[in-house]
Amino acid sequence: MNTFRSLITKRRSCRNYSDESLSPEMLTDLIHAAVWVPNGSNNQPWRFVVITDRSLMKQYSDAAKSDWLARLSETPHMQQYEKAIRDPKYNIFYNAPALVIIYGNTESYWRVYDCSMVAYNLHLLAEESGLGACWIGFAHNVFATREAKAAFGIPENYELVAPVILGHPASSHPAEGTPRKPFSISFYTGIK
Numbered sequence: 001m002n003t004f005r006s007l008i009t010k011r012r013s014c015r016n017y018s019d020e021s022l023s024p025e026m027l028t029d030l031i032h033a034a035v036w037v038p039n040g041s042n043n044q045p046w047r048f049v050v051i052t053d054r055s056l057m058k059q060y061s062d063a064a065k066s067d068w069l070a071r072l073s074e075t076p077h078m079q080q081y082e083k084a085i086r087d088p089k090y091n092i093f094y095n096a097p098a099l100v101i102i103y104g105n106t107e108s109y110w111r112v113y114d115c116s117m118v119a120y121n122l123h124l125l126a127e128e129s130g131l132g133a134c135w136i137g138f139a140h141n142v143f144a145t146r147e148a149k150a151a152f153g154i155p156e157n158y159e160l161v162a163p164v165i166l167g168h169p170a171s172s173h174p175a176e177g178t179p180r181k182p183f184s185i186s187f188y189t190g191i192k
Helices: 004-010 024-034 054-070 076-086 111-128 137-143 146-151
Strands: 046-051 098-105 132-135 158-167
Touching: 004 111, 024 046, 024 098, 024 111, 046 054, 046 111, 054 076, 054 137, 098 111, 098 137, 111 132, 111 158, 137 146, 137 158
Parallel strands: none
Antiparallel strands: 046 098, 098 158, 132 158
16 A cells, blocks of 8 residues: 655656557546645645647747757756767657646735745655656746747736646656755754
């Protein structure tokens, strides 16, 4: 039996997908479950765009790579990925069958936190369902634009928070994950 603890410790970002598609009903069900998160002032500031057209995702992948290459000198954090983004075969969406783009209403102060929790819930729900998921940071540059938002019917007062791919993994992930780096925990108990 999967406990919540085992679910979160065995979850992995999936970057290798089978050709099997996901139904609109399955994607809708995952999104409906993912939104059950605590959110600031109960604003529920999220809006979703779902893309299942792989050729459209490939177009956005190519546009994202082209943009990152054009701005490589001003984006030092992307320089380590230069070889990958120059590769014409590299698809930033890893040929996944579905992409869920989460936008947050800027009228809600806590939108980034609220929508990030929804994105993480999508990851956990995918793991629980035998699917894979991955937050695609490389796509932020193309989906945050005014043009992309207009193409998707997203109002101006929404901003991009998370592009998440979903699909059936092409292979199982390793039983052991990447170990967590050491970190600090400070307790203040009031006891002297």
